[in-house]
Amino acid sequence: MDFLNDTKLCTGCGACANICSHGAIVMKENEKGFLKPVIDVAKCKHCGLCEKICPVINFKSENFASPKVFAFINQKENERMISSSGGVFPVFADYILKQGGIVFGAVYDSEMKVCHTSADNSNQIKKMQGSKYVQSDTKYTYRETKSALESGRYVLYTGTPCQIAGLKSYLRHDYENLLTIDLICHGVPSRKVFEMYKKELLEENKDSGKILEINMRDKNYGWGYKSTETVKTTNSTYHTSADNNVYHNVFLSNLSINDSCLGCKFNKIPRTGDITMGDFWGVDDFDGIVNDQKGVSVVLLNSSKGKEYFERINSLQSVFAKELPLDFVIKYNTNLVASSKPHRKREKFFKDVIKGKKTLRALKKKYLTPKKRILKRLFKTIGELLKKTVKKVLSV
Numbered sequence: 073m074d075f076l077n078d079t080k081l082c083t084g085c086g087a088c089a090n091i092c093s094h095g096a097i098v099m100k101e102n103e104k105g106f107l108k109p110v111i112d113v114a115k116c117k118h119c120g121l122c123e124k125i126c127p128v129i130n131f132k133s134e135n136f137a138s139p140k141v142f143a144f145i146n147q148k149e150n151e152r153m154i155s156s157s158g159g160v161f162p163v164f165a166d167y168i169l170k171q172g173g174i175v176f177g178a179v180y181d182s183e184m185k186v187c188h189t190s191a192d193n194s195n196q197i198k199k200m201q202g203s204k205y206v207q208s209d210t211k212y213t214y215r216e217t218k219s220a221l222e223s224g225r226y227v228l229y230t231g232t233p234c235q236i237a238g239l240k241s242y243l244r245h246d247y248e249n250l251l252t253i254d255l256i257c258h259g260v261p262s263r264k265v266f267e268m269y270k271k272e273l274l275e276e277n278k279d280s281g282k283i284l285e286i287n288m289r290d291k292n293y294g295w296g297y298k299s300t301e302t303v304k305t306t307n308s309t310y311h312t313s314a315d316n317n318v319y320h321n322v323f324l325s326n327l328s329i330n331d332s333c334l335g336c337k338f339n340k341i342p343r344t345g346d347i348t349m350g351d352f353w354g355v356d357d358f359d360g361i362v363n364d365q366k367g368v369s370v371v372l373l374n375s376s377k378g379k380e381y382f383e384r385i386n387s388l389q390s391v392f393a394k395e396l397p398l399d400f401v402i403k404y405n406t407n408l409v410a411s412s413k414p415h416r417k418r419e420k421f422f423k424d425v426i427k428g429k430k431t432l433r434a435l436k437k438k439y440l441t442p443k444k445r446i447l448k449r450l451f452k453t454i455g456e457l458l459k460k461t462v463k464k465v466l467s468v
């Protein structure tokens with residue numbers, strides 16, 4: 073990765089590993105647990121292709137500067153309940169499958185690690201539904217996408233904005249039969265931190281079984297920013313609210329997200345995908361849409377192709393869509409246009425993760441418990457304010 077001056081900028085999209093036909097690049101987890109390319113200099117032929125297609129260096133989106141935005145609800149309740157927000161993804165995925173196409177998205181593999189894979193039937197699509205808040209390994213799905221496109225098949229590729237930029241850079245030109253959908257992205261947590269979490273979850277519950285399923289946004293307990301996570305093992309089922317879940321705590325406080333997410337080049341408009349999907353967090357303050365706690369999405373139409381597909385989808389009876397002002401959506405979901413701010417102790421947190429001596433729960437306690445000193449000062453200030461108010465009232 074010599075061509076990226078600052079390795080912290082590398083998103084781990086995998087475009088360079090996909091393009092190198094000499095097998096000189098492999099994606100490996102660094103000590104923090106993020107995928108980064110490793111170059112085998114003995115195999116490298118110095119063709120410069122990996123540098124040329126790296127989206128951090130060379131990507132420029134040609135998409136709309138002022139996309140139309142819609143609130144979106146998939147009316148097929150069983151589909152929406154498996155999805156994390158309003159169930160946008162399965163509607164577009166079904167449409168592509170009906171054209172004989174193929175869909176790429178993120179799944180848990182047999183070891184409960186997150187990676188991108190392809191689907192050509194509805195059972196495989198179900199595995200892609202649900203947000204997996206961890207960096208996904210795109211593996212060689214860019215190569216697979218190219219060969220599907222060149223064989224004339226319709227392809228839907230979904231992922232984070234940097235993964236869509238990676239795919240487009242790898243392909244180097246647009247294909248009529250390719251539709252891309254990016255996510256509004258808070259950032260991706262470390263794969264190493266995710267491994268710590270899974271291991272500790274079993275240990276804390278004295279569960280000698282195997283994790284079978286993780287639903288990070290279980291909507292049977294409502295839909296919201298602070299939702300419920302359900303984990304099924306061979307022995308038991310565990311539910312925790314995001315508020316009380318160490319993994320979500322360190323993710324949402326920006327301790328565990330990738331270096332590249334802190335100054336992200338892709339969380340902005342124009343977006344990288346033809347369509348963007350995310351949660352409609354402002355729904356409670358918006359007249360005309362009822363929050364039934366089962367999820368509402370926002371959809372941005374970023375290109376002519378995105379608009380065209382949306383019009384076809386919108387004519388289906390199983391879809392509810394209503395146009396929204398873009399500013400309103402951004403107000404409640406700033407990651408649409410800006411990076412998450414780093415936690416001030418993020419580097420120290422990762423030093424501890426690398427040392428491997430403390431559990432994730434201990435690290436959460438160390439970095440996310442307000443210090444006694446701060447609390448003391450706060451109580452003192454409140455006490456003084458109270459005293460002043462009482463004095464004022466008595467003197468009247």
Ligand SMILES: Cc1cc2nc3c(=O)[nH]c(=O)nc-3n(C[C@H](O)[C@H](O)[C@H](O)COP(=O)(O)OP(=O)(O)OC[C@H]3O[C@@H](n4cnc5c(N)ncnc54)[C@H](O)[C@@H]3O)c2cc1C
Nearest residue numbers: 155156157159160161177178201202203204230258350351
């Ligand atoms: C790491 C991450 C951060 C996010 N941050 C925000 C945010 O700040 N604000 C917001 O509004 N929405 C965010 N989202 C998007 C949101 O959680 C939903 O995924 C989105 O609204 C689509 O919902 P759905 O119901 O249509 O999709 P679902 O039917 O639930 O389908 C999930 C889709 O997400 C893809 N996906 C799941 N996990 C990953 C992953 N790890 N990497 C790449 N793709 C993945 C799947 O391939 C599939 O296309 C984030 C998602 C992820 C994965």
Ligand code: SF4
Nearest residue numbers: 092116117119120122
């Ligand atoms: S310069 Fe060419 S051969 Fe060397 S790693 Fe990059 S793509 Fe592979």
Ligand code: SF4
Nearest residue numbers: 082083085086088126
């Ligand atoms: S192509 Fe992607 S993985 Fe490779 S260096 Fe650039 S950002 Fe990193």
Ligand code: SF4
Nearest residue numbers: 233234257259333336
């Ligand atoms: S915040 Fe940016 S760099 Fe991080 S995963 Fe999302 S799109 Fe990629």
